[in-house]
């Protein structure tokens with residue numbers, strides 16, 4: 691089982707066709723019936739979406755737009771200090787709205803002319819093979835809900851702030867979006883679950899939680915760090931290791947807390963040479979060899 695499975699609240703479809711998002715008792719929105727109902731409605735939207743048609747509109751409250759405005763303002767300040775130049779330039783190209791939550795359809799329409807990427811709505815966890823596979827075609831699965839307003843700077847799950855501020859800004863970069871596509875191609879190419887897991891862990895330690903040397907300091911390009919108000923202040927104090935395919939592909943991680951082991955690329959070229967090249971060429975056999983070498987070494 692992949693760790694990501696615990697990351698998302700499970701979504702159940704009842705016999706009568708109604709959709710229910712099963713929030714854990716520790717979730718900030720657990721005891722808020724209004725929030726629970728909206729989460730169910732937003733999850734149902736994704737289930738009813740037909741690819742190729744416009745993404746259904748999610749109705750957000752004024753309070754939810756305020757959460758977006760607050761977090762997006764705070765993150766923009768931190769990005770100037772902690773995000774890579776490539777990410778900052780891409781965010782400048784994309785120009786997400788700052789005062790309200792953009793609809794995923796709108797995010798798609800901003801992104802597509804830049805790098806060809808389009809968004810697809812997801813109710814919750816998307817099976818890994820689908821999630822990664824469609825990256826090869828320029829599609830990104832995204833949740834539509836936003837975190838509970840009582841904890842604007844914290845979310846236990848990847849919400850629209852993570853998916854859009856973290857990922858869409860990166861997907862607006864020609865060079866990062868190429869890496870996303872290559873990860874998708876790799877996921878399509880392999881058949882074994884082990885190889886798929888290896889690829890997804892490298893994705894985790896790069897496009898989700900990657901850091902690199904940029905402007906002579908450690909900066910982040912991973913969407914998980916760049917969308918987290920708390921984590922972005924902490925990543926420079928973590929255990930920073932050199933970029934290493936086998937280490938990334940086999941290191942266990944705990945999604946429920948800050949990532950304490952991070953892998954540093956020396957530059958964007960370095961990331962492209964090591965990780966881009968790996969995704970462009972890997973297959974079941976080459977990954978099995980890497981894992982075997984690790985065990986002997």
Ligand SMILES: [Fe+2]
Pocket residue numbers: 848852853857898913914
């Ligand atoms: Fe993500």
